[in-house]
Amino acid sequence: MITTLPAGSAGMPPSAHPGRFGDGIPAAAAPDGIVEVRGISKTYGGGVEALNNISLTFPEGALTSLLGPSGCGKTTLLKIIAGLVAPTAGEILVKGRRVTGPGPERSFVFQDFALMPWATVLRNAAFGLELRGVARSEREAVAERYIEAVGLKGFEHKYPHELSGGMRQRVGLARALAVNADVVMMDEPFSAVDEQTRRRFQEDLLRLVAQERKTFLFVTHSIEEAVYVSNRIVLLSRRPSRVQRIIEIDLPRDGDPDRIRRHPDYLDTVEDIWQGLRHYVE
Amino acid sequence: MLIGGYRIPAMASLVVWAIVWEIVGRADLTLLIPPLSATLVRLAEIAGTESFWEAVGITARTFAAGSAVAILVGVPVGILMGRVPLLDRLLLPWVNVFISAPLSALVPVIMAIFGFGETTIVLTVVLFAIWIVILDARAGTQSISPSLVEMARVYGASRWQAFSKIYVLSALPEILTGIRLGLLRAVKGVIIGQLLVSVVGFGRLFEIYSSNFLMEHMWAMLIVLFGLAFLIDTLLGAIERRVDYFAGSRN
Ligand SMILES: Nc1ncnc2c1ncn2[C@@H]1O[C@H](COP(=O)(O)OP(=O)(O)OP(=O)(O)O)[C@@H](O)[C@H]1O
Ligand SMILES: [Mg+2]
Numbered sequence: 187m188i189t190t191l192p193a194g195s196a197g198m199p200p201s202a203h204p205g206r207f208g209d210g211i212p213a214a215a216a217p218d219g220i221v222e223v224r225g226i227s228k229t230y231g232g233g234v235e236a237l238n239n240i241s242l243t244f245p246e247g248a249l250t251s252l253l254g255p256s257g258c259g260k261t262t263l264l265k266i267i268a269g270l271v272a273p274t275a276g277e278i279l280v281k282g283r284r285v286t287g288p289g290p291e292r293s294f295v296f297q298d299f300a301l302m303p304w305a306t307v308l309r310n311a312a313f314g315l316e317l318r319g320v321a322r323s324e325r326e327a328v329a330e331r332y333i334e335a336v337g338l339k340g341f342e343h344k345y346p347h348e349l350s351g352g353m354r355q356r357v358g359l360a361r362a363l364a365v366n367a368d369v370v371m372m373d374e375p376f377s378a379v380d381e382q383t384r385r386r387f388q389e390d391l392l393r394l395v396a397q398e399r400k401t402f403l404f405v406t407h408s409i410e411e412a413v414y415v416s417n418r419i420v421l422l423s424r425r426p427s428r429v430q431r432i433i434e435i436d437l438p439r440d441g442d443p444d445r446i447r448r449h450p451d452y453l454d455t456v457e458d459i460w461q462g463l464r465h466y467v468e
Numbered sequence: 469m470l471i472g473g474y475r476i477p478a479m480a481s482l483v484v485w486a487i488v489w490e491i492v493g494r495a496d497l498t499l500l501i502p503p504l505s506a507t508l509v510r511l512a513e514i515a516g517t518e519s520f521w522e523a524v525g526i527t528a529r530t531f532a533a534g535s536a537v538a539i540l541v542g543v544p545v546g547i548l549m550g551r552v553p554l555l556d557r558l559l560l561p562w563v564n565v566f567i568s569a570p571l572s573a574l575v576p577v578i579m580a581i582f583g584f585g586e587t588t589i590v591l592t593v594v595l596f597a598i599w600i601v602i603l604d605a606r607a608g609t610q611s612i613s614p615s616l617v618e619m620a621r622v623y624g625a626s627r628w629q630a631f632s633k634i635y636v637l638s639a640l641p642e643i644l645t646g647i648r649l650g651l652l653r654a655v656k657g658v659i660i661g662q663l664l665v666s667v668v669g670f671g672r673l674f675e676i677y678s679s680n681f682l683m684e685h686m687w688a689m690l691i692v693l694f695g696l697a698f699l700i701d702t703l704l705g706a707i708e709r710r711v712d713y714f715a716g717s718r719n
């Protein structure tokens with residue numbers, strides 16, 4: 187089920203501040219959000235106020251990035267959407283249903299991979315299906331397909347410690363895709379891999395996003411990465427976080443990756459975001 | 469080790485010490501140290517007697533039973549302590565007291581309650597072994613990577629699935645270290661138990677040998693016991709290394 191709310195309907199709390207920034211687009215304007223974040227606040231036990239009344243809509247079938255300074259609450263927001271962390275206030279709707287915990291329509295790619303070191307690539311990639319009780323031959327067939335899709339064919343029977351960081355994260359991605367969730371969340375999936383691997387990975391991610399037609403929620407603190415992979419970027423301000431600005435990205439995604447990275451729109455958007463964030467850094 | 473360009477095998481030092489033992493023994497410096505050769509002859513002789521095999525049997529039985537109890541009770545208790553803070557707060561002080569207490573002093577108490585039979589020896593083994601098993605299982609459970617726990621939740625693991633597929637295997641390297649250390653303490657427990665009870669098994673043999681001042685017999689027994697402890701340690705060490713290899717880094 188997909189809830190569609192008319193733009194600016196009474197049900198939507200005020201979110202981004204249109205008008206404050208020239209090209210800010212209010213999240214509430216998105217008609218077909220698969221994930222609705224409504225008035226989410228989170229104060230941790232120690233009194234740290236990580237999020238303050240965040241409202242957002244994530245459009246279906248797009249890759250949306252959460253971008254913001256370190257410690258601003260990106261991971262917290264993602265984990266609240268994943269149902270791993272309970273918000274202090276507010277609610278999350280996924281496909282119109284209220285989130286009370288993790289669910290099969292959502293999967294997660296962890297910053298530190300979260301692979302089982304005692305299990306092979308194949309078993310790790312099939313683990314979500316194993317937990318659901320899918321028969322071995324069936325789940326391994328699915329996992330093998332996604333292992334190939336993320337470019338790890340031939341490594342099915344290796345163990346995580348035999349792989350590089352980038353390859354391990356590909357296993358994490360294969361696991362997240364294998365469960366066929368509608369929403370795939372990724373928390374800085376490339377932060378633990380080197381720059382070269384990272385670029386290859388970003389290119390492969392774009393290809394997978396196009397193939398899978400799923401909704402991706404992507405956390406990063408790299409402006410370039412966000413602009414390169416996203417359809418839309420949500421800029422979060424410093425803690426306690428609010429939505430500062432939402433930017434739609436419309437780059438020609440097919441074709442030579444290097445051309446995208448040299449595309450004037452790409453460079454302009456990176457520069458634009460940087461200028462906007464600059465005063466926080468200085 | 470290389471000496472003068474030749475590879476010296478690791479066990480070579482044992483040969484050196486065996487020779488030293490033999491020389492000291494033959495020099496008749498003290499009655500306490502008979503020559504190694506005479507001790508080995510005596511060992512072969514003892515190995516033919518029924519009372520020796522009876523002692524071996526009792527030792528093996530009580531060691532196995534005591535270790536089994538220590539592991540089967542200690543591992544779950546340790547895992548629970550690692551996951552349930554209230555239980556941890558209740559039990560941890562006791563575990564810490566017992567792990568460093570002079571446990572031999574408690575054996576007479578056990579003896580007073582359970583008599584001079586094998587039960588007392590089994591309980592002594594448990595008393596020696598269980599604390600380190602608990603403590604290491606607890607430490608292993610606490611060191612489980614939080615993101616693995618979250619991973620299990622995100623992909624919908626039930627409590628039992630999380631326990632059996634993630635927690636136990638994650639904590640396995642520490643659990644096995646605890647079991648290895650526990651079994652080494654169990655070896656001490658099974659010997660000390662028998663020596664203090666001193667009417668069964670090796671305890672009885674030692675009692676006979678020492679009261680009759682049979683030094684060759686004493687040393688022969690010691691070689692058996694030390695050899696046994698060494699064997700168990702080597703075996704467990706080998707198993708542990710295999711598991712460590714699979715457990716790899718925990719990120
Ligand atoms: N379990 C927790 N208990 C207390 N405070 C926490 C907890 N988790 C996070 N915080 C705090 O909440 C704030 C937001 O953390 P969060 O991890 O969501 O930020 P982030 O944007 O993901 O940062 P980074 O870019 O460094 O990953 C930080 O100040 C952090 O210290
Ligand atoms: Mg984070």
